[in-house]
Amino acid sequence: MSKAELYIGMRRKMVEYLKGKFSYSPNIFDAMNAVPRHLFLEAGMEHLSYEDKPLPIAAGQTISQPSTVATQIHLSGIGKWDKVLEIGTGCGYQTAVLAQLGARVYSVERQRELYIAAQKNLSRIGLDKPLIFFGDGYRGLPQFAPFKAIIVTCGAETLPQELLLQLEIGGKMVVPIGASGEEQTLTVIERVSDKEFNRTTHGKCSFVPMLEGTNR
Numbered sequence: 001m002s003k004a005e006l007y008i009g010m011r012r013k014m015v016e017y018l019k020g021k022f023s024y025s026p027n028i029f030d031a032m033n034a035v036p037r038h039l040f041l042e043a044g045m046e047h048l049s050y051e052d053k054p055l056p057i058a059a060g061q062t063i064s065q066p067s068t069v070a071t072q073i074h075l076s077g078i079g080k081w082d083k084v085l086e087i088g089t090g091c092g093y094q095t096a097v098l099a100q101l102g103a104r105v106y107s108v109e110r111q112r113e114l115y116i117a118a119q120k121n122l123s124r125i126g127l128d129k130p131l132i133f134f135g136d137g138y139r140g141l142p143q144f145a146p147f148k149a150i151i152v153t154c155g156a157e158t159l160p161q162e163l164l165l166q167l168e169i170g171g172k173m174v175v176p177i178g179a180s181g182e183e184q185t186l187t188v189i190e191r192v193s194d195k196e197f198n199r200t201t202h203g204k205c206s207f208v209p210m211l212e213g214t215n216r
Helices: 003-021 026-034 066-076 093-100 112-124
Strands: 083-087 104-109 131-134 147-152 167-177 184-191 197-205
Touching (some): 003 026, 003 066, 026 066, 066 147, 066 167, 066 184, 093 104, 104 112
Parallel strands (some): 083 104, 104 131
Antiparallel strands (some): 184 197
């Protein structure tokens, strides 16, 4: 069996595990089955790529475990052609899954090392449509707003107010909220009018902290 065939089998097994755990849209699982997660990891970590666990990547950050990626996308309600803002590109894995879903993806990364790596990773698998920006995630991308969904892949101590204003009416932001060094609460904020927002919570989670500014 070739390595390519081995990874296909591992990826299929991961997706079957997720299907047994969650009743999410089949489109989410199809997208995850299409993205070779092992190509987004550091050398030597490939054998762990399809386990349901977070793994270290460059710049002291992590790639979210597959179940977390599926859950955040599910909670966002994102669909084909919807415009989504991702805060924290990381290595680009979730960016790729969103693109495979057919979403119009805009992503912001504050770590220059990861910003460069994500572009290479996405190009490597033939995905050139996601637009990745080096910048401060707290600021978002107001020049491209409004967004149908905003997915934050790092833990914010408080709700990022500037991002709320970049949601369209009916749009949702999925964000882990909690004090630094502690578990966060996975939170969904839905914008129901110009000034009104609804909040729901969806259990505990653990993400790297959301930081202001950029790291060159």
